[in-house]
Amino acid sequence: MIKAIVKENAYNDSVTLMLISREVQKLDGVENVLVGMGTELNLDLVKTMDMFVPELEAVTPNDLFIAARYDESKVTMDDLVAAFNEEMNKKKESGSGDYQPPTLDSALKHLQGANMLVISIPGEYAAAEADKALREDLNVMMFSDNVKIEDELRLKKMAVEKGLLMMGPDCGTAIINGVPLCFANVVRRGKIGLVGASGTGTQEITVIAHQLGEGFSQVIGTGGRDLSETIGGLMMIQGIEALMADPETEVIVLVSKPPAASVEKKIYELVKKTDKPVVIDFIGGDAESIKEAGAYPCLSLEDAARKAVALVRGEEPVSFDAFDADEAEINQIVEQAVGKLKSEQKYLRGLYTGGTLTDEAIKYLGENHAIYSNIPLTADRNIKLLENKQGHICLDLGEDQFTRGRPHPMIDPQTRTDFFESHIDETTAIILVDVVLGYGSYVDPAGAVAESLAKARARVGDRDFVVVASVTGTDQDPQDLNKSIETLENAGAIVMPSNAQAVRLVDRIMKAAAL
Amino acid sequence: MSLNDLFAKELKVVNMGLESFYDDLKKQDVSAIHVQWKPSAGGDKKMSSLLGRLKGLK
């Protein structure tokens, strides 16, 4: 069967032209494909190959033609046309019919009773728009970063005065009235209220609590700078007060990097005032002062989730720093892992997309091992000090220094893909990764990791790595927790139920293999 | 007004910036609207400063 399509005056650069012919040639059942401009000689070629058909009669030199000989039983003209158009039509079709106003003012006219502005425009403009919104009594979630700290202070003061939320700048995660905003997982509604200054930390706690069967009343983000001296924890305090007053909330969870001393004090004062149990994970913060405030300190994000769940159920919270799996099983995994390693394989490679998850990993592993990072435990472990990658590395790839203008690695996996290329080699023993699901995140982060692993294995030939992963997600997330776990396990990864357990396992293996 | 008023209401979101955030909300049938945001005067510094002066700014 021979067919031809003609695109009159349909121009495309030769690169695309070649792509087309190659794409189409690939289709099963296609014997021969010719693509070109309709010049006399090109048509002669078509003729000598007995591929000339009436469709080509009227072709002119400025028309593009594609002629194909193929086996009808295997492939249809539609397939060819589809493959053809896929390459040809690069035009983006215009958006949906519903009206998209140019300004906030007019948006408020078109959406009666709007009460939340989610803003992710460039930082230099974000403050002004947030200002307008607060004046209009809208709550604000600001994903934009690079906002001046003076502006943040001014906006948050206004918000507190008016009893509004001013989440951010640089706030990526919140769940208000059950609605996940920006980067958030689909978790059931429930009795736990959370205020978080750290995005993926918040996500980790919410998904684990969900997996344990509990849910959340409100999840409020504050943005990373909220607990600094300058901002003074305005939003965290505002959030705690709201959760204290909220009838739906029975247990309050706070998560953040260690606050400025003065802010820490304010928060403890406030916490003393409520009779609702409060769980606090100031990652690596001082446990004693938390206890003094009558709150529950935590060993990890997972521990925070478990304690909150216990408290909601009226059980006495017990610290958890073990594994779900029993010791025997863990030991077996460790043994197998160690057995796998060749003598040249000496180093850990932690490639994280979530900031707080990286933080947790480094805080734990850094105690017993020399872990180099862009957010090191101690200055002498700064990644810049490590020569030609001869050491253990654990990176937060979400930092601008790595994304180089690309979207955050949770949205676009390319950055981590590149680091698999540049940082995984014969000397790599253990690969430690996080996989963050939920709205906002990439459609298939697990798949991206699996792909990178396959490539890396191909590169190093005879040997294999120990791959340890954890998935921050739920069965109701668009990407689906179980599907992601399956993808990773098929790619030969050991998938642990939490980042904390993944990190713990890595620690065991490193010790056992004396890395 | 206090935050707890918000907790009692249906969340209605105005999204400004990344359209994917808006799409996610639509998928969940959250009532939301997307702003085709442009910087004032399309980012033309001179024009936006003129506009600023008419608003009585600096």
Place this chain on the structure above:
Amino acid sequence: MQFIEDANKKALEIIQNAQPTLVGMGVARDTIPGMHDKLVLHAGPPITWEKMSGPLRGAVIGGLIYQGLASNPEEAEKLAASGEIEYAPCHEHNAVGPMAGVVTASMPVFIIENKSQGNFAYCTMNEGLGKVLRFGAYEPSVIKHLNWMEKTLYPILKEALEIYGPMDIKNLMAQSVQMGDECHNRNKATTSLFIRELASSILQTNSSKEDQIKVFDFLNSNDHFTLNLSMPAAKASLEPVGKVKDSTIVYTMCRNGTEFGIRVAALGNRWFTAPAEIIDGLYFPGYSMEDANPDIGDSSITETLGLGGFSMATAPAIVQFVGGTSQDAVNYTTQMYEITTEESGSYKLPPMNFRGSPTGIDIRKVVDTQIRPVINTGIAHKDAGVGQVGAGVVNPPMKCFEDALEAYVALLEEEGMLE
């Protein structure tokens, strides 16, 4: 700043309360202020003969021949270039004209009075389609038709209007807007209503039956006849705004085939111009953008009032010109609310749940949102006299509004109104 808002409120009151009324007809020479035999009025902002585009030149040539100042095109062209002829925008003589918009002293014109402000506006009678002066045609048949309009059509309509008395054009347009007209590119309803209103008066004129029949046939054959009433009606409604101090409302948008020009209340008679655009629209079979003349005509005065493109939603019949669905038309209109100040109290748009049309273009909003007014317009062939080659949607160059804004701020500075 409050004083700006107050000024604009005043401007909008003038527009909302305007009472454009057709009070009669007369000859340009006797009615249009400053009109004389060597003066040729044209559409758009001021322009010299050298800079005029094909259709406008053609219309001037035709006008001079019609006026008897030249006996053939060559003579006319020489005269036109001689410097002996004075050119001025219709807009600077309380007049408006579609397309080339050429008015010479002997042409009959409609007289519109804005009863609420007591100001007047003038416009010639619409010639119909085909080979017509407003598209720059000047061959004998065109002049012959103009003479028929002067000798037969004019006297009958003039007399009929005297019998009928003052006709409330605002009311006429308000009705037709609910009948699918946007009063710029679609005028079928307005023209029908006009004929219905005037029929008996025409029959009462003492003129021959044949002439009366000719008049009815002509009116009936020309859907756009009342464009030449809605234009001066809009002009009369907006003109007084030009005197409102400190107001940022646009009261003129027009094109001369070379440049687009706007005028803003606070800046009085100052023109802010930029090159007129070629229109990306629906071209009649056999024509394409290569044939098009840049944007031309005073008819965008209807958009300035909030009709035309601003009321596109109400005129599904012309949605095809925007190459789209009725949803697109609704979106066009919805978008125009972003750059206007109020909704018309008189012109209500059924497809917008009877919202008033977007009224009072504010240069601050245009520059701020970068949304430019949308104008429905006919497209003239770039060569004189070929006629209309299509219709479509066009926007004024942003530059006009940016320059105006700059001048406005400068003005306030002079007046010490800005710190």
Place this chain on the structure above:
Amino acid sequence: MISGRQYGSLMLAADLRQFLLKRPQLELQVHSAFETSVNLMADEELITLAASSRELMPMGLIADTADLEHWQLKAGDIVIYSQNRLQLPRDITIWLEKAEIREVSLPEAFKNKSGIDKVSLETVRRKLLESEGGGIADLAALLPETNRIDRPLNIYAEYIKENLLAFLDALRNRDYVTAVSQAECLLGFGPGLTPSADDFLTGIILFLYYRDPKSDFFQEIVSLAHRRTTVLSYHMIKNAAAGKAYASYLALIRILAGEDQGSLETLADKVLCYGASSGSDFLFGVYCAGLVLEERENARAGNKINAGVNRIHN
């Protein structure tokens, strides 16, 4: 008196400047629009607006923007030139005034009439054989005939083989009549918006233009191209016949002709990146021109020796 989005220009081709100086007001029509370049037609001339990532073309302009897609130009759109600016639809303006004027041809023909060394030709050939343009450059395997490499040719190369070799023979023998008639059998052949054979001829013509100006049969090829191939190809060949091309194309030829030092390798690599096949097919043209000229020179040298021998005998 401008509105809307505005762009500056980085470079303006000297010939385009001349063209525009003669035309204070000009209406251009978009002929074709790509991601990084837009072709405009006016007065039978093809004018190319390109993004900052691209190299300046003859009759070309480099705009100060990385991607032209957001201009949303489509074939048939009208662009107005006046007062040192281009007015695009959708209220986009490109200012020419600040553009740096660049020559797109070399000031004079090559002085050096010998000195095409086999080594550089071999380098180019190696590059050609490595690159898989998918065009007719495959034929580098067969040239020089004295050193054929047996490997399968793609459809296009296989099909055009005979004509192309015949064309080269004609050049070798300075038989320009045959050359032209053979060229007619090449024009417009092969894949690509500028079909491979056209890129090949461009390489040939450009080299000969500077190295052997006497061989002035180009104009005939140009007029053939007018009806035998695409508008873009026609103008590319027309420019070559006037000695005009991408700066890197010209630089490459200078080095190959021993007019200039510099890294042949890097330039060749750069050129190979143009289009999918265009770069390699052009380089193949240059290579063949080089071969022809080199063989001619040796032939000439050979004749001299024979002449000497004869003299002794007489």
